[in-house]
Amino acid sequence: MSEVSLQHGMTRQMVAGQSMQTGMQILQASSLELKQLIRQALETNPLLEDVPDASPEALADEPSGDLDDVRDDGWNEFTAEGRPSAEAAARRDFMYESVVAPESLKSHLMDQAVHSALTGRTREALLLLIDSLDDRGFLTESPEELEERECFSMKDMGEALAVLRGMDPPGVGARDLRDSLLIQLEQRGLKRSLAFRLVKRCWRELAAHKYEEAALLLDAEPEEVAAALEVVRSLTPDPGCAYAPGGNPHILPDVVVEESASGELEVTLTSEYLPKLSMNEQYMEMMAEGSGNRDLRQYLRKAFRDGQELMRALDMRQETILKLARAIVRKQE
Structure with a gap:
């Protein structure tokens, strides 16, 4: 094997290793940690953009009406006397007592x-x-x-x-x-x-x-x-990101399990905390046309690879969580 081929193979292995590390970091991150990772990526990578969801469906889903109708946290199971049932109260207490408030x-x-x-x-x-x-x-x-x-x-x-x-x-x-x-x-x-x-x-x-x-x-x-x-x-734009802003963290679910009209349990991803990421078209055009500055061209290519790697890792995370949740539901139906 030639020296050039050997070097090329080692480079591909290093890239694959870095990609796997990024994927594992994204997969293991909690919703709060993931929001912070994405925010840092948006602030440090000029090619990444957060695309707002302006679809008619998203606009139709915006909260409206009474606050009690919007903020249904799953604990509105009351008896005829207006008090929580014993089962609902026990489940609520278990959930709230299981949440350990992170250090501020x-x-x-x-x-x-x-x-x-x-x-x-x-x-x-x-x-x-x-x-x-x-x-x-x-x-x-x-x-x-x-x-x-x-x-x-x-x-x-x-x-x-x-x-x-x-x-x-x-x-x-x-x-x-x-x-x-x-x-x-x-x-x-x-x-x-x-x-x-x-x-x-x-x-x-x-x-x-x-x-x-x-x-x-x-x-x-x-x-x-x-x-x-x-x-x-390599520095952090948000030194306090690893610490909770308040004492009682809001729990964001990754998946929701609901019973369909036919009686089957359906698993859906929420993706409430994940922004829609895309690549900046202006920088993409600069990279496609080829800048006269070699260092700038290399920087844009690296930023492009990092952005693509992050988006692939996010897609893989969601796909893995959905498959895992469906397997759990089948096992524990």
Whole structure:
């Protein structure tokens, strides 16, 4: 076997391995985790788009009328006296008691604050900063505003902010997305890297996908900027995504089992939490026509492969869940 054939075979094996890992990650993800994975993919892959469902069927399915008619959660089984039946109450209690509320971002950070070395007003400033974070881990008020309103010294607030920005998950305590990415790069020891300078100095060019202009501004080669961009894409735009925004998570079913008119049990996918993904036509045309920039062409091809891989993994997940649910229903009918 020639060296070229061997290298080609190894490349195909690596791609297949990465595709399998993506498929397994998608298959094992809960509905909440899946929404976060898709959101991150939409924010980091310019070729992916979320297509709104504007079909007449979707519009007809929009909630209308009385709230009690819309929010039927399956526990409206009442006796003639207006109380839940014993069976319905037992099933409801079992379901609610089985749900373990996941840890929130603020409680995770508060636990770190308690074990920090800060004391006195500095610790109070840290707790105040944590309380001012949104679900993504970004500050809803500036430290300067909090400092003035709550009468903290600049020293106490500065020390507290530095500790917060060094906490887990990386990227919390930022003012915005750009600031969060810079924090993550600094925590990785990449403050002097091209990726750090790309985010710090070329944020507008980065957001507009003007990578050639960014290369000129940074006095770097296009392939260097492409490599730095891959580092940026490995960061998370949503540091708090792994933590629950509230204490009582809403359960989203993957499938619904209903009895048909003929008395048979039918299994259907809900897909309530899955957006309809497609590829951006403008970028597809650029890739088809062939850009004069080799690095840009390679970047678009990789983004296309990643997008296709994600959509295939989502389709495979839904197909697997449907087959599994049907098998369970046949077994336990």
